[in-house]
Amino acid sequence: MGAGTSPADPAPAGRAADEPREPDERDGTTGTAGSAPPDPAMAATDTDTATSTAAKDTDTATDGAATGGRPRRSRRFPKFTRDTARPEGGGRAASGDAPAPARQWPLLTVLGAAGLGLLIVVLDPFDQAFRIGTILIGGALISGAVLRWVVPSVGMLAVRSRFTDLVTYGLMGTLIVLLALVAQPAPWLDVPILEDAVRFTIR
Structure with missing residues (x-):
């Protein structure tokens, strides 16, 4: 080997020394060139999740714009009765100072x-x-x-x-x-x- 040159680093087994590594979605690290492609079912699930999230964000923005930025209140009746109206004539028969x-x-x-x-x-x-x-x-x-x-x-x-x-x-x-x-x-x-x-x- 000539002067001024050094031997190249040995390449890992299974790939070339100058071959770039591709991202691996399974563990979040870079994988090898021969790694398996992502699962189509998981890709479809991720797409559906992203679509539903975008739809919810759109509905929230629409409701906020319709109510002037305030959250829309539910039209349902409350689960529990907070108070009842006093019947006619149901007040005190005497003043509050009386026993x-x-x-x-x-x-x-x-x-x-x-x-x-x-x-x-x-x-x-x-x-x-x-x-x-x-x-x-x-x-x-x-x-x-x-x-x-x-x-x-x-x-x-x-x-x-x-x-x-x-x-x-x-x-x-x-x-x-x-x-x-x-x-x-x-x-x-x-x-x-x-x-x-x-x-x-x-x-």
């Missing part, structure tokens, strides 16, 4: 009368206690209907709309009083139609 029982005096009046009637029915301290106690319970519901109609704000006595509460309290109270009056033996109210209906039902 808690005073603010709910309509409800306490109805509950007290109904509880007293129930106590009379259970204890049966005198004759006709069952009838009188039942009438007192029905009267408590009727008084609740009257309070719902007259008093502007009845507190927790207001459950639904004023019309619905009037019908519910009044109808239930009237039926209870009517049944107490026609109860056997020795009814206080004689209603032949009800007696015929009971006899027809029993027969």
Whole structure:
């Protein structure tokens, strides 16, 4: 070998010394010239992913342009109810400075009368206690209907709309009083139609 020259570096087995290396997508490094081509299925998946990402970016840009750069709110209803509207007349029956029982005096009046009637029915301290106690319970519901109609704000006595509460309290109270009056033996109210209906039902 002549002076001034050095032997060339030995080439790796399998490729020429001056052959360039091609990129390898499998490990991110440069591969050999004889490496296998990329998988067509993986290439198609990458293409679909890129297409869907571009479509989402386009939709986001369109929504942002339509709403002036603000994110579009969903039109769906919320999963949970955050609040409910107070029924008509459901405010305090007294001012906020009054004690808690005073603010709910309509409800306490109805509950007290109904509880007293129930106590009379259970204890049966005198004759006709069952009838009188039942009438007192029905009267408590009727008084609740009257309070719902007259008093502007009845507190927790207001459950639904004023019309619905009037019908519910009044109808239930009237039926209870009517049944107490026609109860056997020795009814206080004689209603032949009800007696015929009971006899027809029993027969």
